[in-house]
Amino acid sequence: xxxxxxxxxxxxxxxxxxxxxxxxxxxxxxxxxxxxxxxxxxxxxxxxxxxxxxxxxxxxxxxxxxxxxxxxxxxxxxxxxxxxxxxxxxxxxxxxxxxxxxxxxxxxxxxxxxxxxxxxxxxxxxxxxxxxxxxxxxxxxxxxxxxxxxxxxxxxxxxxxxxxxxxxxxxxxxxxxxxxxxxxxxxxxxxxxxxxxxxxxxxxxxxxxxxxxxxxxxxx
Ligand code: HEC
Ligand code: HEC
Ligand code: HEC
Ligand code: HEC
Ligand code: HEC
Numbered sequence: 001x002x003x004x005x006x007x008x009x010x011x012x013x014x015x016x017x018x019x020x021x022x023x024x025x026x027x028x029x030x031x032x033x034x035x036x037x038x039x040x041x042x043x044x045x046x047x048x049x050x051x052x053x054x055x056x057x058x059x060x061x062x063x064x065x066x067x068x069x070x071x072x073x074x075x076x077x078x079x080x081x082x083x084x085x086x087x088x089x090x091x092x093x094x095x096x097x098x099x100x101x102x103x104x105x106x107x108x109x110x111x112x113x114x115x116x117x118x119x120x121x122x123x124x125x126x127x128x129x130x131x132x133x134x135x136x137x138x139x140x141x142x143x144x145x146x147x148x149x150x151x152x153x154x155x156x157x158x159x160x161x162x163x164x165x166x167x168x169x170x171x172x173x174x175x176x177x178x179x180x181x182x183x184x185x186x187x188x189x190x191x192x193x194x195x196x197x198x199x200x201x202x203x204x205x206x207x208x209x210x211x212x213x214x215x216x217x218x219x220x
Contacts, residue, residue, distance in 0.1 A: 041159075046151035047116040051102050059147040065139055065181040072139070073180075076128040080115060083107050118152045119143075126220045135203050136174040137166075140183050147183040160218075167212040170205060171196030177203070 059065075066072060068081035083106040090100055106113045121127055132142075139146065144155025156162050166173055174196050179185045187195055200207060211217060 041157045042154055043157055044153050044155075046149070046153040047118055049115055049151060051099055051113075052151065053115075054150045055146050055152060056148055056150050059183070065146075072129045073133050074130055076130065078129045083113060086113075118154055119158060121158060124219055126218055133180055134177070135170075135205050136177055136180070136199050137170070138173075138175050138180050138182070138185060140185070141173050141175075145183055163218065164213060168209070170207065170212075171200050174199045174203070174205065 068085055069078040070081070071077055071079040083103060086103050087107050090103055094100055102113060105111075133139075142156060143152075146152060172192065175185055175187065176195075176199065199205070206212060
């Protein structure tokens with residue numbers, strides 16, 4: 001009978017099969033890396049803004065976050081300041097700077113400034129600032145050191161797993177309410193264990209897993 005496979009064929013086949021598996025494995029690893037990369041999660045990627053508003057400059061003037069994000073404690077949205085807030089200073093400071101032309105145009109026409117959103121949860125997720133802020137979760141815990149960012153970037157993925165990590169054990173993160181906007185606040189690990197337990201009681205934080213991890217909580 002004629003030989004169908006040449007003597008080396010099994011080796012070729014083995015190499016091909018092994019190669020296939022290695023290739024597949026490689027793809028999986030690559031896919032996983034891509035899934036976690038900044039390209040997909042957008043963590044650490046800042047967005048261009050017009051004008052190029054710098055949190056670093058403005059917070060270094062000693063302005064509290066709530067001067068501009070006025071509704072962070074009272075509403076689901078933290079709020080983006082209206083042009084009037086900028087004009088409180090920029091009608092006098094840097095009043096003719098070319099960089100601030102979009103602010104003056106907005107003020108003159110009444111058209112709000114157009115900011116590119118940095119954080120944007122999908123529509124099917126319910127999120128609320130006031131509940132977090134009033135229960136002692138600081139801005140920096142979720143947004144990072146905004147006071148050091150020339151342009152804002154996302155510090156965390158905002159994926160479901162990230163929300164749940166905290167919802168399983170919020171005591172690790174809770175701080176006194178009067179330190180909510182203090183960017184460099186840090187309790188040592190030992191202090192936090194005691195303080196967290198104390199503040200959970202004081203602020204009546206719901207630690208019931210059924211409530212905190214229930215799908216309906218975030219997908220209403
Ligand atoms: C002088 C006003 C002002 C102050 C003070 C200020 N912000 Fe902002 N913030 C803005 C403006 C304007 C934007 C929209 C443009 C941008 O994204 O940079 C913004 C955007 C943001 C965003 C991103 C919003 C998005 O698109 O997802 C976060 C987070 C944020 N600010 C947090 C803070 C924190 C935390 C502080 C206090 C450390 C603070 N801000 C202080 C004006 C201010
Ligand atoms: C409390 C006063 C104050 C308010 C309110 C304020 N600014 Fe400023 N802004 C300043 C000062 C002071 C500077 C100059 C900073 C420096 O020394 O470089 C500045 C600088 C800027 C610059 C130049 C680039 C930079 O960041 O240094 C831009 C753009 C700007 N502001 C935009 C805005 C916008 C937009 C708002 C409203 C959301 C706003 N500012 C609100 C005081 C203010
Ligand atoms: C528990 C985490 C968490 C804390 C604490 C938190 N934020 Fe946010 N923030 C978010 C998430 C998540 C979004 C995106 C919301 C969305 O896309 O609907 C967001 C969005 C924002 C925005 C964009 C506008 C808006 O309201 O959607 C600003 C501005 C902002 N946060 C500022 C602040 C400031 C200032 C503080 C502190 C006073 C703060 N955040 C505390 C998680 C947090
Ligand atoms: C660093 C901790 C932390 C992170 C991160 C966090 N949460 Fe929370 N969340 C809390 C705490 C604390 C409460 C208050 C629980 C209570 O006492 O009701 C809360 C409450 C809530 C509630 C209200 C529950 C109710 O009372 O009905 C919703 C909705 C919610 N979180 C959604 C989210 C979503 C969505 C994310 C992610 C985008 C998120 N949270 C990330 C700590 C966190
Ligand atoms: C603490 C808030 C929170 C709770 C509780 C929660 N989710 Fe989510 N979920 C989120 C957020 C935030 C996202 C959006 C992630 C993103 O940006 O892709 C999400 C996304 C999803 C998605 C879309 C696929 C994905 O992973 O992005 C599904 C499906 C989902 N959730 C199902 C559930 C189910 C089922 C439960 C209950 C077992 C649940 N979630 C509980 C916050 C929550």
